[in-house]
Amino acid sequence: xxxxxxRGSSMExxxxxxxxxxESGKMDRxxxxxxxxxxxxxxxxxxxxxxxxxxxxxxxxxxxHISYACPDYRKARDFYASVFGMEMAPKSDNGKQAFLTFGPxxxxxxxxLITRNGTTATRSxxxxxxxxxxxxxxxxxxxxxxxxxxxxxxxxRDGSLHVYDPFDYDVQFANAxxxxxxxx
Amino acid sequence: xxxxxxxxxxxxxxxxxSRRQLIETLALAATTAGFAEPHAAAAATPDPALxxxxxxxVSYTCGxxxxxxxxxSKMFNLDQVGATQRDIALPFGKRGEQPLGVTxxxxxxxxxxxxxxDLNAPAENSSEPRRKSKALVxxxxxxxxxxxxxxxxxxxxxMGYANPREDTDYSVHIxxxxxFDVQISGIEMNALST
Numbered sequence: 001x002x003x004x005x006x007r008g009s010s011m012e013x014x015x016x017x018x019x020x021x022x023e024s025g026k027m028d029r030x031x032x033x034x035x036x037x038x039x040x041x042x043x044x045x046x047x048x049x050x051x052x053x054x055x056x057x058x059x060x061x062x063x064x065h066i067s068y069a070c071p072d073y074r075k076a077r078d079f080y081a082s083v084f085g086m087e088m089a090p091k092s093d094n095g096k097q098a099f100l101t102f103g104p105x106x107x108x109x110x111x112x113l114i115t116r117n118g119t120t121a122t123r124s125x126x127x128x129x130x131x132x133x134x135x136x137x138x139x140x141x142x143x144x145x146x147x148x149x150x151x152x153x154x155x156x157r158d159g160s161l162h163v164y165d166p167f168d169y170d171v172q173f174a175n176a177x178x179x180x181x182x183x184x
Numbered sequence: 185x186x187x188x189x190x191x192x193x194x195x196x197x198x199x200x201x202s203r204r205q206l207i208e209t210l211a212l213a214a215t216t217a218g219f220a221e222p223h224a225a226a227a228a229t230p231d232p233a234l235x236x237x238x239x240x241x242v243s244y245t246c247g248x249x250x251x252x253x254x255x256x257s258k259m260f261n262l263d264q265v266g267a268t269q270r271d272i273a274l275p276f277g278k279r280g281e282q283p284l285g286v287t288x289x290x291x292x293x294x295x296x297x298x299x300x301x302d303l304n305a306p307a308e309n310s311s312e313p314r315r316k317s318k319a320l321v322x323x324x325x326x327x328x329x330x331x332x333x334x335x336x337x338x339x340x341x342x343m344g345y346a347n348p349r350e351d352t353d354y355s356v357h358i359x360x361x362x363x364f365d366v367q368i369s370g371i372e373m374n375a376l377s378t
Contacts, residue, residue: 024198035287056343058328058336060260060276062284063239063294064355064369070319082228085235089375090209099375103238106374109285111239120320126246126362128321129303129314133236136290146231155310162307167319170307172240179240181275181295184266 017108063111065099066131068169069118073097075166076115083150083163084133084173086113102133130162130170138175238283239294241273242324246362249300255361256296259343260326271299284327323365325355331370340368352378 021027027035070076077098080086085102089112092099097116104110135143140158147154147163154161159178165171172179196206246252253264253272262274275295276283283293307314328336336356340348349357354373360366 024200026198056339057259057261058326058339058368059330060262060326061329061371062276062327063242064325064327064367064371064373065375066239066242066321067323067325067365067367068319069322076319078228082230083234085230085232090205090212092375099378101375102236104285106376107371109283109371110374112375118320118322120318122320122322122363124359124362124364126244126252126360126364127303128242128324128364129245130243131321132240132243134238134240134291135234136237136288138290139233142231142233146233149231155307164315165319167317168315169317169319169321170314172243173234173236174240176290176292180292181241181265181273182279182292184268184273 062109065112065114066128067114067116069116069120070167070169071117072166073115073117079165080113080115083152084171130172132160132172132174132179134179135173135175138177237288237291238286240292241295241297244296244298244364245301245303246298246364247300249298252360252362253298256298259360259366260328262296270301271297273297323357323367325367325369325373327369327371327373331355331368331372333370336368 022029068076073096077088077093077100080100081088086100087102089099089101089106097114100113100115101110102112106112138159143161144154147161152163154163156162156172157178160172160174162170162172177183192201192206192209195201196203201209244252249271253274256262256274257264260274262276263278264272264274266273273295274297275293277293281293283291303314305314306312331354333350333353333356337348337350340356340358345358351357351367352373354377355367355369357365357367
């Protein structure tokens with residue numbers, strides 16, 4: 001996107017990162033080419049969109065992070081890591097909070113969850129009552145078996161389930177068929 | 185641990201991390217309870233069937249969902265789709281687009297669902313009341329395109345936010361009309377840079 005891959009700056013860094021991945025063998029030539037093609041398409045689409053976009057505000061492109069406050073961040077950290085495969089960012093655990101990464105690489109679209117010690121006191125009149133995560137390659141039987149092995153009893157429907165985390169926070173996880181903005 | 189170590193070694197040989205980082209990371213992992221105790225390690229091992237790929241949506245409940253949705257649309261240039269009498273979705277992109285950094289075709293665009301509803305009522309597909317959570321999502325950070333802190337502050341002031349709370353070099357905070365903390369971030373802000 002034009003706003004993402006600003007000429008001479010962000011795009012160059014993006015491509016440099018891809019080249020690094022290619023040279024290091026982290027990405028094969030096919031993946032490299034597919035990603036570059038996608039980037040070019042997105043860039044072109046972004047140019048058009050940017051030209052037509054409203055001249056105010058910001059262009060949100062991803063969730064950067066979610067800040068989750070609870071009585072014991074370690075329990076939350078361990079839950080989200082062990083159940084949903086989030087990965088602890090190096091050196092992010094300072095005894096009061098930890099960063100758990102997921103999705104694309106950090107700095108390339110990836111997000112992170114901050115589990116931190118804190119209270120539920122808030123002056124906000126709005127509440128994030130749940131967060132839903134996408135699980136790719138959804139296999140209903142395997143998903144349910146994995147939940148059972150973790151001692152979790154989900155509610156919901158096939159392809160879109162809910163569990164409570166250790167602090168009774170509602171966590172939803174779903175596939176792309178059941179949960180998408182364009183099919184509600 | 186074996187998988188973790190293999191990954192770290194691979195990162196080292198590819199030059200992604202230094203020898204010191206490799207040693208420090210493996211040393212920390214080896215002394216962390218989840219890795220040190222075999223049974224605990226087995227229990228803590230994530231199952232690939234549940235590995236999350238992205239935020240699908242954030243469910244934001246408030247008194248007037250239309251007003252909040254309009255605010256998020258204006259602030260973050262988000263379209264509104266699928267409106268009902270009680271909620272609306274704001275996807276981070278257009279139909280058919282891929283999420284940033286994602287090539288898998290079964291990972292849809294992240295979206296906000298902004299809604300008004302009674303949280304004391306039973307949840308969908310459940311006859312039991314919702315549990316009262318002892319945790320709170322106290323802010324959401326949004327990655328925005330071409331973030332520049334000075335420009336962001338200027339834009340926020342132009343939009344009526346005289347005193348956005350400064351955070352790192354790559355983010356600022358404001359509150360939305362419901363008093364919810366909203367962080368506006370550049371892509372440079374991530375779990376490895378903060």
